[in-house]
Amino acid sequence: MRPGMASQMVFKKVAAPLAVGTSMQTRPVATQKMTPADSYDILVQQRKKRPTSPNLGIYKPQVTWILSSLNRVTGLTVAVPFYLFGLAYLASPLTGMHLDSASMAAAFGALPVAAKFGIKFLAALPFTFHSWNGVRHLVWDTGKAFNNQTVIRTGWSVVGLTVASTLYLALAY
Template sequence: MATHKRPLSPHLGIYKPQLTSFMSILHRATGIALAVGLLPLTYWLYSISLGPEAYEQVQSIVGSPVGLILLFGWSFALFYHLCNGIRHLFWDAGMGFDIKTAYTSGYLVWIAAFALTAGAWLLAMMRGTL
């Protein structure tokens, strides 16, 4: 039986990284981060029903430097996933597929995600909830 030399499929090492591919991967990663972040959120809500001692224990963990970093990352994931999801809704409607619009909307997603995260944290600090 004769074997033919067939071309191999292109590997990821061949492709130049693009904003749209990076944002697609990050959209999936933030979705996973949001799902994982629901576990501590659920525990925090559950601790409220257990009484003041349990709530204070969870608050001390959330208020620690590591807890605040994780909370900041989770809040950025929330806003990024929200903004990029809105972008995907426009794509589902058939709008914004040309390269210039795709890159412009991508940059707008980044700007909006950072602005919303910063705004939420500034508001929380001004109200004294952090």
């Protein structure tokens, strides 16, 4: 043992517990009587200051979670108009609306080419994205392509296939 080492060991064994015993932490606490309504109001005010969950501001945007969110959004974007149109089509004889195929084809045919392209593009985009991303999820359900690099690569593939198939559907038909 080196000289002076024994005194350091004694210091660690004796001085450290003494330091803990001499420093006292105090926390002033005061209580007050309040009604349940007042305590609930305080709770509501505290909740307003909390970040929403999930707090997306603390995350670095990544293709994985952006495409996951878009998959849900495009599912609704495809489903809601489908059901609304179905209900309108069923109610059209009662309301006097003309939603038959001939009327809709004539109305769409009267639009300018740019408007036709825009409508077809906006209708095809969520449909194609949700379809391609659905295929991606079906592959995952088989247990394949489920490591980080492959998930990112297939995510960008879905984006590319979505753009290509959307442009094709908007321009070809």
